[in-house]
Amino acid sequence: MVVAGATGVVGRTLLPLLRERGHHVTALVRRVDRLDCPTSVDDVAVADLLDPDGVRRELRRVAPDVVVDQTSGIGRTDLTDGQRRAARSRERASKNLVAASVAAGATRIIGQSTTAAYRPHGHDVLDEESPLWTDAPGCWGEAVRAQVAMEEAVLTCSDIEGVALRYGTLYGPGTQYAPGGAIHSRVCGSELPVVSDEVGLTSFTHVEDAAGAVLELLAGGEPGAYNVVDNEPAEATEWLPAYARMAGGPAPVSLTLEQARTQLDWLTVHQLTEQRGATNFRLRETLGWRPKWPSWREGFADLFGHWPG
Numbered sequence: 001m002v003v004a005g006a007t008g009v010v011g012r013t014l015l016p017l018l019r020e021r022g023h024h025v026t027a028l029v030r031r032v033d034r035l036d037c038p039t040s041v042d043d044v045a046v047a048d049l050l051d052p053d054g055v056r057r058e059l060r061r062v063a064p065d066v067v068v069d070q071t072s073g074i075g076r077t078d079l080t081d082g083q084r085r086a087a088r089s090r091e092r093a094s095k096n097l098v099a100a101s102v103a104a105g106a107t108r109i110i111g112q113s114t115t116a117a118y119r120p121h122g123h124d125v126l127d128e129e130s131p132l133w134t135d136a137p138g139c140w141g142e143a144v145r146a147q148v149a150m151e152e153a154v155l156t157c158s159d160i161e162g163v164a165l166r167y168g169t170l171y172g173p174g175t176q177y178a179p180g181g182a183i184h185s186r187v188c189g190s191e192l193p194v195v196s197d198e199v200g201l202t203s204f205t206h207v208e209d210a211a212g213a214v215l216e217l218l219a220g221g222e223p224g225a226y227n228v229v230d231n232e233p234a235e236a237t238e239w240l241p242a243y244a245r246m247a248g249g250p251a252p253v254s255l256t257l258e259q260a261r262t263q264l265d266w267l268t269v270h271q272l273t274e275q276r277g278a279t280n281f282r283l284r285e286t287l288g289w290r291p292k293w294p295s296w297r298e299g300f301a302d303l304f305g306h307w308p309g
């Protein structure tokens with residue numbers, strides 16, 4: 001099989017798991033020197049996904065049965081102009097990868113998506129049938145539309161089985177929640193408050209569970225979209241103070257919605273006050289998948305060395 005995005009936060013976690021299970025793994029990378037450990041794979045293919053000829057040539061050479069795309073989607077709190085452009089270019093990258101996978105004779109492609117793209121509504125957690133927020137304001141709308149186009153490239157090609165794994169907010173080693181990451185710095189610098197009068201929900205996904213879901217979907221499971229999240233969608237007023245405590249940071253300050261709107265960027269306010277969680281029911285019921293980290297509570301504790309084992 002081929003893993004694109006092998007140097008990313010989920011790709012790095014996935015490679016050893018695939019090898020442990022006896023898969024023949026080719027890492028598709030832009031630069032070989034970005035691979036942590038070239039011996040963790042059987043083969044390396046070098047191509048930029050934005051170069052259709054290069055991807056096609058490398059995939060034909062490798063002739064994989066399955067192609068896993070772990071190049072990153074949206075789901076971040078800090079989208080810069082460059083990252084928004086990168087999100088848009090993913091549509092092209094995905095189309096190139098799907099076309100090259102079909103030409104190489106692959107039977108399944110598994111892409112990375114996110115539950116952050118759901119339109120917030122009601123107080124419930126959202127399932128895979130919930131609408132994606134394609135008309136969200138400003139740059140978030142752009143990012144969601146790019147994400148939808150990426151999913152469509154993977155899910156609507158009739159010549160290959162397409163799976164979109166919609167991850168929740170990723171945490172664990174190497175993510176923004178790890179010591180030194182962007183969220184860690186914001187929490188420890190008292191830059192991420194709780195908002196007292198409106199409470200958003202976050203569904204978290206440990207990177208090990210993100211990688212574990214790929215293993216489940218390699219051969220089994222109907223094509224389509226699957227939420228890959230833990231069992232406990234968390235209110236911002238709960239997970240943020242708990243995270244700050246475990247990280248050894250100050251307790252978050254509390255703002256009113258009006259104060260938050262004047263002091264924080266739109267996306268952060270959205271996440272803290274109106275974002276909805278997601279349910280992993282489909283993955284649990286159809287494939288018997290169980291997250292290794294069923295709750296962010298244990299996962300955060302493990303991240304900061306407070307979890308036995």
Ligand SMILES: NC(=O)c1ccc[n+]([C@@H]2O[C@H](COP(=O)([O-])OP(=O)(O)OC[C@H]3O[C@@H](n4cnc5c(N)ncnc54)[C@H](OP(=O)(O)O)[C@@H]3O)[C@@H](O)[C@H]2O)c1
Pocket residue numbers: 004005006007008009010011028029030031034047048049050070071072073074075076093113114167168169170171174175176177181
């Ligand atoms: N759902 C979520 O919350 C979510 C999802 C994803 C990421 N994140 C966050 O984003 C941060 C970075 O994550 P990440 O390491 O996965 O993302 P990343 O740094 O953007 O890496 C994504 C992977 O895609 C590869 N890639 C990007 N464009 C490519 C192209 N045109 N052709 C071939 N390969 C390409 C990168 O290769 P190179 O090594 O060559 O750059 C890298 O392997 C983390 O803190 C993570 O928590 C969050």
